Amino acid sequence: MIDEPVHTTKTYADLTAEERYFMASQWQLMWRKFKKHRLAYAALFLLGLLYFLAFTYEFWAPYGIDEQRLDYISVPPTSIHLFDQDGKFRGPFVYGLSGKINFDTFMRDYVEDQSQVFPLRFFAQGDEYYFWGAWKANLHFFSAGEGKIFLFGTDKLGRDLFSRTLAGSRISLTVGLIGVFLSFILGCLLGGISGYFGGTVDVLIQRLIEFAISIPTIPIWMALSAAVPNNWSSLQTYFAITLILSIIGWAGLARVVRGKLLELRENDYVMAAKVGGATDFQIILDHLLPGFMSYLIVNLTLAIPNMILGETALSFLGLGIRAPAVSWGVLIQDAQNVHSVATQPWMLIPGLMVILAVLLYNFLGDGMRDAADPYR
Numbered sequence: 001m002i003d004e005p006v007h008t009t010k011t012y013a014d015l016t017a018e019e020r021y022f023m024a025s026q027w028q029l030m031w032r033k034f035k036k037h038r039l040a041y042a043a044l045f046l047l048g049l050l051y052f053l054a055f056t057y058e059f060w061a062p063y064g065i066d067e068q069r070l071d072y073i074s075v076p077p078t079s080i081h082l083f084d085q086d087g088k089f090r091g092p093f094v095y096g097l098s099g100k101i102n103f104d105t106f107m108r109d110y111v112e113d114q115s116q117v118f119p120l121r122f123f124a125q126g127d128e129y130y131f132w133g134a135w136k137a138n139l140h141f142f143s144a145g146e147g148k149i150f151l152f153g154t155d156k157l158g159r160d161l162f163s164r165t166l167a168g169s170r171i172s173l174t175v176g177l178i179g180v181f182l183s184f185i186l187g188c189l190l191g192g193i194s195g196y197f198g199g200t201v202d203v204l205i206q207r208l209i210e211f212a213i214s215i216p217t218i219p220i221w222m223a224l225s226a227a228v229p230n231n232w233s234s235l236q237t238y239f240a241i242t243l244i245l246s247i248i249g250w251a252g253l254a255r256v257v258r259g260k261l262l263e264l265r266e267n268d269y270v271m272a273a274k275v276g277g278a279t280d281f282q283i284i285l286d287h288l289l290p291g292f293m294s295y296l297i298v299n300l301t302l303a304i305p306n307m308i309l310g311e312t313a314l315s316f317l318g319l320g321i322r323a324p325a326v327s328w329g330v331l332i333q334d335a336q337n338v339h340s341v342a343t344q345p346w347m348l349i350p351g352l353m354v355i356l357a358v359l360l361y362n363f364l365g366d367g368m369r370d371a372a373d374p375y376r
Contacts (some may be wrong), residue, residue, distance in 0.1 A: 040367020061163035118147025176307035187253030195261025225319035234325035294372030
């Protein structure tokens with residue numbers, strides 16, 4: 001009697017590295033190539049950290065964003081020490097602050113009072129806050145107890161700049177995501193319709209795109225922002241600015257999508273989808289757009305910095321997010337004259353955060369572009 005051959009099925013864990021490579025999907029291959037781009041990989045990690053801090057800033061901020069301390073106006077960043085003046089290790093601590101009037105500048109100068117030592121406490125109770133405006137809590141990541149710690153210094157009203165910078169990151173970083181999402185939907189939808197159907201629809205949409213591109217970006221943003229009523233709440237202003245930033249951003253993407261669909265709509269699988277009963281919008285969404293999804297993702301990562309810069313510019317000019325809401329653009333308003341920059345250089349820290357976020361997104365976009373390039 002002849003034994004019948006036994007057929008075994010390999011699991012993914014049993015595959016060799018070479019077999020896994022040839023069986024990998026496009027996204028898996030992109031991820032493998034992306035991880036080799038160390039700068040982009042580090043940028044992805046740092047951006048994730050920034051967004052994590054932004055969404056949970058109430059816990060990390062030692063003070064309330066609107067809490068004023070009239071005895072600590074324009075205090076420079078506080079130094080954290082590990083060793084006292086005698087060279088003895090005491091762990092992280094801060095000295096007390098004492099201020100006196102400088103009659104040359106008529107401003108108060110602050111110096112460390114080494115007779116007062118305040119050790120840092122982690123996971124300590126402090127000022128009460130509402131986490132995401134819903135849950136009442138008073139736990140903070142760090143505190144100086146009876147002392148004062150201002151990692152980024154204070155502003156002209158005695159408010160902690162570190163706490164306000166963290167709070168501002170929530171608006172400045174998310175307005176880019178929401179704005180790009182809206183422009184992405186508009187660009188893919190209108191560009192897809194234009195490229196797939198052609199004819200009169202294509203002509204009308206292309207004229208609309210050319211009109212949108214011909215409008216100067218900054219003036220139209222300023223005009224629309226100035227039209228936002230002053231009595232609107234911070235939340236209403238936030239969404240209004242998001243819509244304003246999305247009005248122009250979709251046009252360039254729509255033109256690229258239209259060009260790609262003009263090329264892809266002639267492929268055989270489009271005809272097969274039509275024969276199979278797929279509708280026009282199913283063909284656009286399920287078959288054509290995924291054909292160059294890698295480009296669309298790279299476009300997203302490079303468009304978000306433009307949105308962040310747009311919000312920062314509008315808020316800096318007083319046409320975007322307005323107080324009492326806090327964004328990086330609102331914070332930079334306090335450093336818009338030479339005197340403030342010369343005497344209080346720490347007020348430029350929110351501007352450095354904008355630069356950091358934009359650079360990280362550009363590094364991430366470069367890495368994703370290289371990973372999505374089939375010729376590399």
